[in-house]
Amino acid sequence: MIFVLAAFALALAWTGNAANAAAKPAAAAPATQTMTVKYGPWTIPGGTMDRPGELPNVVSAAPKPCSTCDIVGEKPDLVYADGSTADMNSGPMLHHFVISNLAARDTVCPLSPDRIWASGDERTEKNMPDGYGVPVKSYDRWAMLTDLMNYSSTPKTVYISITYTIAGAGTTTPVRSLWLDAGGCLTSDYSVPAGPSTHTWSWTSTVGGRIVFANGHQHAGGVHVKAADDTTGALVCDSPATYDTMGGMRTIVKMGTCAGDPLATIRHGDRLTVSSYYDSPTAKNDVMGIVHAYIAEG
Ligand SMILES: [Cu+2]
The missing domain is CATH 2.60.120.230 (Jelly Rolls)
Incomplete structure (x- = not known):
């Protein structure tokens, strides 16, 4: 495994949707905001359909979307510098990423740090039911493991972009x-x-x-x-x-x-x-x- 010191670009994208939350009948839903964090950039080497380029990384300090908050939604993507989606139609594949909280043990596998977010190329969006959230504590330290692939013959520079929907710390039932x-x-x-x-x-x-x-x-x-x-x-x-x-x-x-x-x-x-x-x-x-x-x- 290669340790790479990656430069991080924190993209601030506060788009308050308190109005939406207030319009819902469910009183349990707190006011939320979205925040997009871009992790990277990484340049994946070129390859072929049979032997795609591959770039594994371990990032020992990955930015959180907040110091303390409750995360109620998480939407991952693999993007180019201009924000457009990078997928196998142009070469890159998000083989996987895993974000772990080093300050907590994994519930199922206590030898591992707590694996809190992960995705493959399907880029599944997670939305907790109203009133539930993943608490982020000030002392939590996130690390990120990534494996990126490239089916194009030319190298591709990409970011993992994650849009978090966050609520105030302690406003949701912790999951x-x-x-x-x-x-x-x-x-x-x-x-x-x-x-x-x-x-x-x-x-x-x-x-x-x-x-x-x-x-x-x-x-x-x-x-x-x-x-x-x-x-x-x-x-x-x-x-x-x-x-x-x-x-x-x-x-x-x-x-x-x-x-x-x-x-x-x-x-x-x-x-x-x-x-x-x-x-x-x-x-x-x-x-x-x-x-x-x-x-x-x-
Ligand atoms: Cu997998």
């Missing part, structure tokens, strides 16, 4: 990340054979509470990924993969999201299982199946 990963703890990659396959991983919950948001992540060949509470039989989220052709390749352009108040209520000691379904035309050794959920404890 924490629950990273349910068919690959297990610490590693997400696993192998699939050609044809239909299912890969599962189970975790005995160390927390109890209401799961209010979840989204899936898979790689090409994925059909859907779901998480369920085996102990109660409750489904947490079943996230289908939607495909389209970009840059001549069949690729996942959308993964399903689940939101509810609650989606499921889980108890300490319940067994949660994530099941990742693939139907890959060829055997692959680097697929993923993740349900990334957020839980309000208690």
Whole structure:
């Protein structure tokens, strides 16, 4: 892994939508603002369709959208310097990024820092149900792991642009990340054979509470990924993969999201299982199946 000292451009884009929030009947929704943070730039080397250019990075200090606030929404994108979307139609692919809070332990995998935001090229937008948010504390320190690819023959300079929707600190019920990963703890990659396959991983919950948001992540060949509470039989989220052709390749352009108040209520000691379904035309050794959920404890 290469450590890169990246220069960060903080793009301020305060667009208050307190009026929208006030117009909603749900009194639980606090006033919010959006703030866009651009991470990078990074120049991905050129490549070919068979051997795309690749640029992994670990950024040890990644800017937060605030010192203290509650994040109620997060919308990631991969963009060029002018803000236009960078995708496989022009070469770049957001293979993945993960933002971890170094000041907290991951709930599911305590050996890891708390994995709070992540996306692949599908760029899933997360919106917590009204009244819930991910708290950001002044002492939280974020780190970012990225892996960018480029199917164009020319190098491409890109940013990861994340638009956060934030509310005042302490104005929402706090949620924490629950990273349910068919690959297990610490590693997400696993192998699939050609044809239909299912890969599962189970975790005995160390927390109890209401799961209010979840989204899936898979790689090409994925059909859907779901998480369920085996102990109660409750489904947490079943996230289908939607495909389209970009840059001549069949690729996942959308993964399903689940939101509810609650989606499921889980108890300490319940067994949660994530099941990742693939139907890959060829055997692959680097697929993923993740349900990334957020839980309000208690
Ligand atoms: Cu992945």
